[in-house]
Amino acid sequence: MKIKKKTIGLLIYFVILVLPIYWMLNMSLRSNADILASFSLYPRDITFVNYMKILTDSSWYMGYVNSMLYVFMNTVISLSFALPAAYAFSRYRFLGDGQMFFWLLTNRMAPAAVFALPFFQLYSTIGLLDTHIAVALAHCLFNVPLAVWILEGFMSGIPKEIDETAFIDGYKFPRFFITIFIPLIRAGVGVTAFFCFMFSWVELLFARTLTVTAAKPISAIMTRTISATGLDYGLLAAAGILTIIPGALVIWFVRNHLAKGFALGRV
Amino acid sequence: MDKWQDNKAWFLVLPVFVIVAFSALIPLMTVVNYSVQDIFGPGEAVFVGTEWFKEMLANKRLHDALLRQFLFSGLVLLIEIPLGILIALAMPKKGWGVSTSLVILALPLLIPWNVIGTIWIIFTRPDIGLFGVGINSLHLLEVPFDHTATPLYAWITVMLMEVWHWTPLVALLAYAGLRAIPEAYYQAARIDGASPWATFWYIQLPKMRGVLTIAVLLRWMDSFLIYAEPFVLTGGGPGNSTTFLSIYLVKIALLQFDLGPGAAFSLIYFLIVLLFSFIFYQVLQRVGKGEKG
Numbered sequence: 001m002k003i004k005k006k007t008i009g010l011l012i013y014f015v016i017l018v019l020p021i022y023w024m025l026n027m028s029l030r031s032n033a034d035i036l037a038s039f040s041l042y043p044r045d046i047t048f049v050n051y052m053k054i055l056t057d058s059s060w061y062m063g064y065v066n067s068m069l070y071v072f073m074n075t076v077i078s079l080s081f082a083l084p085a086a087y088a089f090s091r092y093r094f095l096g097d098g099q100m101f102f103w104l105l106t107n108r109m110a111p112a113a114v115f116a117l118p119f120f121q122l123y124s125t126i127g128l129l130d131t132h133i134a135v136a137l138a139h140c141l142f143n144v145p146l147a148v149w150i151l152e153g154f155m156s157g158i159p160k161e162i163d164e165t166a167f168i169d170g171y172k173f174p175r176f177f178i179t180i181f182i183p184l185i186r187a188g189v190g191v192t193a194f195f196c197f198m199f200s201w202v203e204l205l206f207a208r209t210l211t212v213t214a215a216k217p218i219s220a221i222m223t224r225t226i227s228a229t230g231l232d233y234g235l236l237a238a239a240g241i242l243t244i245i246p247g248a249l250v251i252w253f254v255r256n257h258l259a260k261g262f263a264l265g266r267v
Numbered sequence: 268m269d270k271w272q273d274n275k276a277w278f279l280v281l282p283v284f285v286i287v288a289f290s291a292l293i294p295l296m297t298v299v300n301y302s303v304q305d306i307f308g309p310g311e312a313v314f315v316g317t318e319w320f321k322e323m324l325a326n327k328r329l330h331d332a333l334l335r336q337f338l339f340s341g342l343v344l345l346i347e348i349p350l351g352i353l354i355a356l357a358m359p360k361k362g363w364g365v366s367t368s369l370v371i372l373a374l375p376l377l378i379p380w381n382v383i384g385t386i387w388i389i390f391t392r393p394d395i396g397l398f399g400v401g402i403n404s405l406h407l408l409e410v411p412f413d414h415t416a417t418p419l420y421a422w423i424t425v426m427l428m429e430v431w432h433w434t435p436l437v438a439l440l441a442y443a444g445l446r447a448i449p450e451a452y453y454q455a456a457r458i459d460g461a462s463p464w465a466t467f468w469y470i471q472l473p474k475m476r477g478v479l480t481i482a483v484l485l486r487w488m489d490s491f492l493i494y495a496e497p498f499v500l501t502g503g504g505p506g507n508s509t510t511f512l513s514i515y516l517v518k519i520a521l522l523q524f525d526l527g528p529g530a531a532f533s534l535i536y537f538l539i540v541l542l543f544s545f546i547f548y549q550v551l552q553r554v555g556k557g558e559k560g
Contacts, residue, residue, distance in 0.1 A: 006356070006357040007357065007359075009357055010354065010357040010358065010368070013354060013357075014368075014371050016431075017371060017372070017374070017375065017431065017435070018371065018374070019390075019397065020386050020387065020389075020390040020397075020398075020431065021374065021375075021378075021386065023386075023389060023390050023396070023397045024385075024386050024389050024390070027389050027395070035395055036394070036395070039395065039400055041397075077286070081282050081283050081286055082283060084279040084280075084282065084283075085279055085280045085282070085283040087279060088276040088277075088279035088280050089280070090270075091270060091271060091276070092270055092271050092272070092273050092276035093270040093271065093272045093273075094272070094273060094274045094275075094276040094277055094280075095274050095277070097276075100280060100284070102545070102548070104283070104287060105484070105544070106541055106544070107287055107290075107291045108485075108488050108489075109488050109492070109537060109540040109541055109544060110291070110294075110295070110533075110537055111492055111512070111513055111516055111533045111536050111537060111540075112492065112494070112513075113494055113513050113516050113517045113520065113533070115294050115295075115298065115533070117520070117526070118293070118294035118295075118297035118298055119290075119294050121297065122293050122294055122297070137286070137289075137290060138290055140286055140287065140290060141287060141290040141291055144283055144286060144287050145287065148283060149481065150481075153477060153478075157447075160269075191443075194373075198373075198376055198377055201377060201379070202376070202377065202378065202379045202380050203380070204379055204380055204381050204495055205494070205495070218379075219379035219380075219381055219382060222379075222381075222382070223381060233389060233395060236385055236388075236389070237385075237389055239385075240382045240385045240386060240389075243378070243379050243382050244374075244377070244378050244382065247374075247377025247378060248374060248377065250377070251369075251370050251373045251374065251377055252370060255366040255367075255369055255370050256366055258366070258369050258373075259365045259366045259369055261443075
């Protein structure tokens, strides 16, 4: 089989993409003394001492659970709110539709650094501080607009005649929407869910500000563990690898659905 | 597609409006409230009008940070958008290669932002990092590579990190756009004997307008608001060389606890992002329509 030039270029790019992650994996499998003593392209004496140190700390386990919980809640909320709205934007012209759409997008543009404090005050006023739902709601600020945006693209690809036929056949809107329309764009729903998961999973500032102990995300626990033990590169790398794993697992399991969603190409 | 005209569609949008407004408008009002007051403590505040805005607009270090930020975000768009399109064009169109490529591309996107900084510290350190040790062993640089000592190297490292982190997003979006082009378009191009370049310029690029609009806007907004990654990697240094707007903002607002100036600053910040996003949005919509016709 002839291998094209662009395929080689792509392979080189992928190697570069994976290299920094490989390097962290390499570091995580060596002790700190070993890292500082010699430079090596691969771990000569593989040791899991860094991982053991982290995994015997019980707060780590809960960090995973916390992150997963609020990310899951956020994805469900974002999708269920965004689906009808995206339908409205893709099918109807209504008063202020363009302005509303742009306003939604502007909510991604606020500097989170300063909005973190008012967020903290708002959520402590309504008594939601240090709960998973607080983080899930806060992440809706940037995920709901994004979900509307992506879903609207997918929905516009479905011909309007399908809606018209269904309404003539006597379907009421909710039944039509849930039993006919959503299955038609399920690939788009999958792609949207992936993006919601991604942006909620990687966000740190809101997640850290709104939680104290009960709902602390894994990446915040990582920072805390590291600062408590001083600069230990092996430990730092192991913690980094551990925070990558859930995301990597998710992308591995949804890869075929994602490919299907992208093949429809309506992002 | 012609849309139905019906204001009742608002009922479908209302839930989104409520949930976003709850998280957006109340904190925004709080920030506006801070920005016009001098706060001494709980319940002790004096109205100062536009005082903080004037102070912030005259702040020399803010000007520097703003210039740095424009340079950074400009470079980000110039590098990531073409590179992302190039990668999307090179990606396989069917078979097992598709899902494998998607997995590799999505990997950097799923790493928490502070961990991105950590990865690049470990990767570029001149004593233990593959990149740092590798580039220094070539002996090409006059000053040995160390991003904690030389501003230029700090910039290059942050840039590399940013391009590494976010180009995959552009590539994913561009790939989705490419896959949406019906095969008939390519057949027509082949019949006309169009060169690959002509096919790209007259078919693929115009058809990617929608997704590229999303890509440009997302990369513009997010790179302009970048905080965690460079903060972990360089802490804004050496000196102030990589102190981007958000890093400076946090210094003022949270570390020095100057809520008034911090709030005024973040409103100015917000307006700048808003203004430019609006311009990009308008321009990209127009450019696309011109190409279609």
